[in-house]
Amino acid sequence: APYREQHRPQLHYTPARHWVNDPNGLIVVNGVYHLFYQHNPHADVPGHLSWGHAISSDLLHWAEQPVALVARENHMIFSGSAVTDWHNTSGLGDGSRPPLIALYTGHADDHPQRQHLAQRHHQAQFLAHSNDGGQTWKAGPEAVLDLNRADFRDPKVFWDEARRRWVMLAVHPDERQIEFFHSDNLHVWTSLSLFGPTGNLAGIWEVPDFFPLTDENGQERWVLKVDFNPGGPYGGSGAQYWVGDFDGVAFTPLTDARPLEGGKDFYAALSFSDLPGRRVWLAWMNNWQYAQWLPTFPWRGSFTVPRELTLGSHLRLIQRPVSELKALRNRTLPLTWPGDANPVTFPLCGKHAHELQARLTLQEGQMVRFEFLSVAGIEGTLEVGPTGLSLIRPDHAPSLSGWGGVHRAPFPEAAAELDLQLFLDTSSLEVFAAHGQVVITDLLLPAAPITTLKIVGDGHQVVLEATLYELHSIWR
Numbered sequence: 001a002p003y004r005e006q007h008r009p010q011l012h013y014t015p016a017r018h019w020v021n022d023p024n025g026l027i028v029v030n031g032v033y034h035l036f037y038q039h040n041p042h043a044d045v046p047g048h049l050s051w052g053h054a055i056s057s058d059l060l061h062w063a064e065q066p067v068a069l070v071a072r073e074n075h076m077i078f079s080g081s082a083v084t085d086w087h088n089t090s091g092l093g094d095g096s097r098p099p100l101i102a103l104y105t106g107h108a109d110d111h112p113q114r115q116h117l118a119q120r121h122h123q124a125q126f127l128a129h130s131n132d133g134g135q136t137w138k139a140g141p142e143a144v145l146d147l148n149r150a151d152f153r154d155p156k157v158f159w160d161e162a163r164r165r166w167v168m169l170a171v172h173p174d175e176r177q178i179e180f181f182h183s184d185n186l187h188v189w190t191s192l193s194l195f196g197p198t199g200n201l202a203g204i205w206e207v208p209d210f211f212p213l214t215d216e217n218g219q220e221r222w223v224l225k226v227d228f229n230p231g232g233p234y235g236g237s238g239a240q241y242w243v244g245d246f247d248g249v250a251f252t253p254l255t256d257a258r259p260l261e262g263g264k265d266f267y268a269a270l271s272f273s274d275l276p277g278r279r280v281w282l283a284w285m286n287n288w289q290y291a292q293w294l295p296t297f298p299w300r301g302s303f304t305v306p307r308e309l310t311l312g313s314h315l316r317l318i319q320r321p322v323s324e325l326k327a328l329r330n331r332t333l334p335l336t337w338p339g340d341a342n343p344v345t346f347p348l349c350g351k352h353a354h355e356l357q358a359r360l361t362l363q364e365g366q367m368v369r370f371e372f373l374s375v376a377g378i379e380g381t382l383e384v385g386p387t388g389l390s391l392i393r394p395d396h397a398p399s400l401s402g403w404g405g406v407h408r409a410p411f412p413e414a415a416a417e418l419d420l421q422l423f424l425d426t427s428s429l430e431v432f433a434a435h436g437q438v439v440i441t442d443l444l445l446p447a448a449p450i451t452t453l454k455i456v457g458d459g460h461q462v463v464l465e466a467t468l469y470e471l472h473s474i475w476r
């Protein structure tokens with residue numbers, strides 16, 4: 001059924017009701033994409049954390065499913081990942097098809113085996129399996145990896161083809177360390193190495209992702225992504241990555257820690273398992289600074305559009321919206337701009353999401369502004385100059401601390417010719433520029449639907465070629 005509430009995304013998945021945070025267990029099974037996610041099935045604040053579930057055949061249209069892993073009596077189901085156990089190394093297959101294995105963090109607020117009274121809680125890694133392609137799951141009674149820590153979470157598991165064994169990494173949040181483990185059967189895990197502390201040390205670390213990509217010279221490199229909270233550039237949470245080498249034991253970075261985002265609402269990104277030939281991830285489009293207070297109802301929380309990852313020059317991570325999104329283009333709306341000092345406005349359909357594709361030629365010191373307006377005024381402004389992008393989010397959600405501000409993303413190199421791709425949904429803006437080298441992801445909370453795009457120059461002559469699309473809603 002189509003959702004039509006104020007702020008309800010028309011391009012991004014949300015469950016009908018209640019709280020959402022990290023994407024979990026992203027996996028492709030027989031051509032079906034599974035999106036699991038941190039979910040409170042009972043309320044619109046964190047609690048009873050479980051794995052919510054949605055499926056899609058095209059990465060665009062998602063159908064909500066029954067909760068896949070329900071919070072257990074003695075622990076909540078925190079974040080984790082999933083793989084297909086092709087060779088049934090776990091022994092959990094039923095003989096007809098390979099089992100799916102999920103590794104997740106069990107979070108106990110009062111763990112019976114707690115040994116240190118000072119521990120407020122206890123986290124350990126648990127295994128669940130599915131014999132029906134991801135629809136239903138059965139969790140094991142005991143943790144498969146318990147270091148008797150209060151905080152130790154967010155397992156990311158993958159098959160290390162070179163060593164022919166499983167590798168898992170999980171985070172020690174307070175130590176700002178990632179620990180790598182290996183296993184032959186997904187049940188018994190042996191420590192391999194530690195990475196960190198390094199990079200952003202202002203907050204705790206959470207939700208690692210780790211995967212190979214081919215660099216410009218055709219050589220395999222490994223990307224390690226780690227989120228942190230707080231310590232984000234504009235307050236609240238943020239995300240960083242390194243590119244380097246992995247020898248089956250340890251990760252050796254070849255780059256410094258780099259920010260993933262120029263915006264404020266990109267957290268806990270996770271890439272799909274078992275998606276051959278591509279690496280696609282999506283993130284929780286939110287920031288822990290205000291996530292629990294977003295004025296949306298009856299759901300709270302959403303995800304970014306899926307983004308395909310590659311490596312560019314200087315081992316930079318490139319993020320591009322998946323090409324599947326083109327299938328949502330419904331109508332092309334007129335957009336021509338003479339490029340002079342006169343502002344021009346273009347009508348948008350307040351009910352739908354829009355995509356803008358643009359190419360700009362900018363001289364040094366020039367600036368173009370894209371203003372997104374409702375009847376109430378400016379709801380967001382994107383400033384594009386030859387050295388970078390800025391997204392200005394107006395502070396008209398005064399109850400949300402850290403909401404208003406200017407989020408800036410510099411280009412790695414100044415360029416006269418600039419490509420821009422932008423997805424405007426009812427309550428978010430995702431901007432990709434400079435061939436996917438620069439991304440800004442921000443939530444918006446327009447006072448009324450955004451019905452106008454206004455383009456404003458700075459008096460210099462600018463060349464702009466642009467196409468504006470109204471997008472079909474993903475709800476049918």
Ligand code: FRU
Nearest residue numbers: 022038078079153206207268
């Ligand atoms: C990140 C996080 C994870 C944890 C989950 C709990 O947003 O804090 O570290 O597993 O959310 O919902």
